Amino acid sequence: MKHIHIIGIGTGNPEHVTIQAINAMNAADVVFLPVKGTGKEELAEIRREICERYITRPGSRVCEFAVPQRQTADRTYTQSVDVWHGEVARIYRELISGLPENGGGAFLVWGDPSLYDSTIRIIERVRQETGLDFDYSVIPGITSIQALAASHKIPVNLVGKPIEITTGRKLARDGLLTDSTIVMLDGEQAFAKIDDPDAEIFWGAYLGTKDEIVRSGRLGDIATEIQALRAEARQRQGWIMDIYLLRKGRDFEE
């Protein structure tokens, strides 16, 4: 039976890659590399560098494929995601069909396959909708949450306290609910609308890469600076990936 490895590769630093990921890459006949179009060339470059650095298996191939853009016009968020998954599933199906009999393929996933990534969902969809005969395994990778905390040299949680991981969309709607709130996928800079005198922010962009920027401080003091930095960096690079932790309270407060 064909086997697919869904491999987390960390967040931009090729040294985030685990030994398990390297072994899985080398167990595959073909490594599939997504290319997400203009402005994101640097991400494809990092994936290529990881392949060049770590793949040592003779005769293994790297196969690049274009990822379609999610179309949002006249669709709710979940509809747009669902339709987009369907399009990506058709591409995955072709890639998997093209593998040699009993061969192995690998999909490299930014960060970790379990966190705000749909490779697992889409691979399941291919299995269920096409009857294509293959199995798959998942290899964990370093997430941007961990890269953020490492760069700031902080624990994410307060002692014994919970953590919420959420999206910019939801933070904008519900406000700050937990002592430690990690916000991902925030295109609208929802942090700037939080009016809480106790909140601190730990922000990072391009984490793990040579362009990494981090800032921290009282949210009220530095929200404007971060917005300006973010806009400028996005203009310069043509794209941005950022993440932040909002924190209230202190360790050992009951």
Added chain:
Amino acid sequence: MKHIHIIGIGTGNPEHVTIQAINAMNAADVVFLPVKGTGKEELAEIRREICERYITRPGSRVCEFAVPQRQTADRTYTQSVDVWHGEVARIYRELISGLPENGGGAFLVWGDPSLYDSTIRIIERVRQETGLDFDYSVIPGITSIQALAASHKIPVNLVGKPIEITTGRKLARDGLLTDSTIVMLDGEQAFAKIDDPDAEIFWGAYLGTKDEIVRSGRLGDIATEIQALRAEARQRQGWIMDIYLLRKGRDFEE
């Protein structure tokens, strides 16, 4: 100046270790290995195996040290943690004092240093309370959350939805609040008290090790089986580390 590396080593599978972690271990003159007393010998064994497998620097030393137990009698939870941190800080101070001038030391941390681990806090405390002159860096590692999701081959979040990471103590007190709730540090099996016909559980123990056990299903159907499995495994091994995801709802429900 002396330099301390706080290194996440993953959750039991020596292949969880990243290239960055291997390089940091090899940048240190001394690697400090915590030994947590009887019953947890296997954890010390895994740390030793990681050192043997990956440390190649000539002349580097591995130094084992005993970690005191947290005393809970007549103390609140946070008091007991605070006092315990103070005791560990005195040990860290001695270890760091013993490093050669401008030398490097490494602390290996189970999982990731940012998640329910206090090495960063205690190292900061040593710096602030003793005036000892050193700096430190943090290297992220694979957490048991990621190992759990990889073994179950599932994303942790539903599409576009948030995640809560919490403790057994808090789940028991507050109940199930979020679509996807990860529970760590649950000695009291709080999941068994959740009465929610929609909840699914994805449970794992000894993740990443040869003794890994995973179970998933509707919480109401398998809570009793997991309690029995857990008690039996704990009896057999002398210790247990487990974690689970409770999930309600489905992808693409608005």
